[in-house]
Amino acid sequence: MKNCTKTRLALETATIKDIAKALNLSTSTVSRALRGSYEINPETKRIVLECAEKLNYRPNPIALSLKENRSRAIGVVVPEIDNPFFSQAINGIEAIAYNRGYHVVIFQSHESYDREVVNIQHLASRRVDGVLISLSGQTTHVEHLKELHTKGMPIVFFDRFSDEINTHKVVADNYQGAFEGTEHLINSGKKHIAHLAASPTLSITRERISGYKAALEKHGIPYNEDFVKYCNFSIEDMENVIDELLSQPILPEAIFTVSDRLAMACLKILKKRNIRIPEDMALMGFSNLKVAELLSPSFTSVIQPALEMGQRAAELLLDLVEKKSKSPAYQTVTLPTELVIRDSTKTASK
């Protein structure tokens, strides 16, 4: 009967015990009443519900997590939040997670392998129910993930994956996107087409180069490896590589960049050098910039469905998390890209 006024450090929330005490019931009964168990008197239920309402009772998810050995949270590891592609993907992830009752815990690898490993360790010890990850540009081996995966942690890759782990993957059709993009440049009359690639260790890089090569081959244009430049993600490195490309004996007529940041760096340097786009040099990108059409000149892009990729990946992950049956029917979802042609590749010989 005595109302205990315990002062906790943080916010005090009513527990099932408080309700039990107030109503002179056992915690078991209260628990069952709250979950609507059939073996509780409807009248008792009513009273319990009423009291719970009055005390503003909220079940403690931490206690539940401990009991059920699940956290109802998923971890997301991306190279950089502040990158339109990833922030759009996270938007999609959050949407799905949200209405399936999960929370999203964010980690950034900053394109660093070491950070990625630490992130994974955190996620593991955090007991998230599953992991969505897009690999860092530095990542060449995935033992850290493999260990987690064999231990039973559901993992789904999106965009940047590794073949060494057999699980769901959600990717854009990088090959086709690069093929169409390159073909568009070719159809615009360009023969010397450079390809500014990201880290050579990434799956997306390889796929896009394949598409690029295939388009060249289809149109009988010889492949020139001097026209393909890789770079990691530091600003200086990007600018150096681009400078290097533009200082070659044979200047390309077109540059196909495969990331937003590369595209921006490239545009900046070209402008600085007073190279006219698209007259002197056509430019296009694998881009998720919403402002692409407002750039100067408006930017031709192969657009990836970032939001949808996030959604699909989250759905697949949560299916894995909630699936009791160990059905390893792992699939690779390939989403179509879209080529949007704008001014940066407009052919002069119109």
Added chain:
Amino acid sequence: MKNCTKTRLALETATIKDIAKALNLSTSTVSRALRGSYEINPETKRIVLECAEKLNYRPNPIALSLKENRSRAIGVVVPEIDNPFFSQAINGIEAIAYNRGYHVVIFQSHESYDREVVNIQHLASRRVDGVLISLSGQTTHVEHLKELHTKGMPIVFFDRFSDEINTHKVVADNYQGAFEGTEHLINSGKKHIAHLAASPTLSITRERISGYKAALEKHGIPYNEDFVKYCNFSIEDMENVIDELLSQPILPEAIFTVSDRLAMACLKILKKRNIRIPEDMALMGFSNLKVAELLSPSFTSVIQPALEMGQRAAELLLDLVEKKSKSPAYQTVTLPTELVIRDSTKTASK
């Protein structure tokens, strides 16, 4: 001695109990050994540490959370992740949280009051240790936050705050930024300057309008309320409002937009109408777009230190979280903005 092979649903992780069993010790001893308690035999410690290492023991943060009534996670509520300002801010938040041992749980309000309320409820029941929030454009009252706050939940506002809650706030110097921006337009020879504002309920909106008015007043330009337009955040609404502004009897010579999305929408519409920038109309924004300089024309902006705002806010929040003393010396941190002048406001009469 018997090695129990319990098969849990998810990943099996060694617990303190497993170590105790393997070493024929009590869990208390193991626990103390792991924390390096002075009252444990150094030799015993060694053995325990060794065994923990071998079993790849990781303390269960959920169990700790339950015991200590804290989660070592902070909740972040933003209107939209996929918005450069907020993704940059989250970047800063994640950086600080990361190296202070906290995790970041993300929520989006999508500029909806209802979503924001639900988010707050989730955060509360999730038992995060603190909340960082930037209010939604629809939010006019903050009872949901006030309740949480009076219950003891540390809350720190960044960018969009409410005066009704007495706590730390981290904001950009919106007044000064708007003042300088407006003055720049005036100095460029413009007299009819429109101000495209966000939701009138937001603190940032009021502050910026104040700065705008003050600049007008300083230069003896009468305030014309037809030149100030508010809009919420739906694309249609934005375009309607802009269309409306551009269809007035007196066309402004310059538009000062106060968000990235508004600036983009505005730029788009002006281009569609073949209104030349800056000849027919100067344009500038309160922007965090990294590509602002690459837009067509390059975009004059008042830049907010988004990353730093996130960092400062996270620091203040974690200080609150970890502070034992209830010292309500709440402060409002105002970070300076920076006016970057580019082509979109270049004066023709140079």
Added chain:
DNA sequence: AACGTTACCGACAACGATTGCGTAAATATT
């Protein structure tokens, strides 16, 4: 009247970790 059914509810253990308290043995003190 004796038994079996239901309906309803409580005690207890468990999830993983920490901690106050107790206590045995080993050592030190007188």
Added chain:
DNA sequence: AATATTTACGCAATCGTTGTCGGTAACGTT
């Protein structure tokens, strides 16, 4: 030698919740 102290560890409670088991009524059945 008797006592006091230290060393090193175990027991049990705790955090909030749920599952298992069990129990007690009230009722119906023979």
